[in-house]
Amino acid sequence: MPVTLRGRHTQFYIDIVYGLAFAVGFAYLLLVGLNALVVAFQGGLIVGYFLRVWENMVVYERVIEDAVSAEAVTAVAEEVEKQVPIELEERVPDEVEDELVAQLREVDEELAVELRRTRSERER
Numbered sequence: 001m002p003v004t005l006r007g008r009h010t011q012f013y014i015d016i017v018y019g020l021a022f023a024v025g026f027a028y029l030l031l032v033g034l035n036a037l038v039v040a041f042q043g044g045l046i047v048g049y050f051l052r053v054w055e056n057m058v059v060y061e062r063v064i065e066d067a068v069s070a071e072a073v074t075a076v077a078e079e080v081e082k083q084v085p086i087e088l089e090e091r092v093p094d095e096v097e098d099e100l101v102a103q104l105r106e107v108d109e110e111l112a113v114e115l116r117r118t119r120s121e122r123e124r
Helices: 007-029 036-122
Strands: none
Touching: 007 036
16 A cells, blocks of 8 residues: 655655654764765755755744634624624614605605695696
């Protein structure tokens, strides 16, 4: 059964390869002696590993930022849902009452004009 590398499994195996390479190089330096090529290789491993850690931090920061922004959007939406209905319940009855009174006045004026016109037509 082949091993599929995904997510954390990939990171784990990469870390094992870095660790083994560093351990073998360090053991070579201790047992055999200083060799410029092995020291350069060890330096490359260390720099490469630091760059890998930096990349992981950037990726994790991005994931955390996305999660925080999604949570903030949810929190704002919930707060709006809580506040808007309360404000609407407070404002709508007054505004509806004012609108109804204004419309009734218009209807009353139109009826009065219509009645006057009808009465003047009958008197002729």
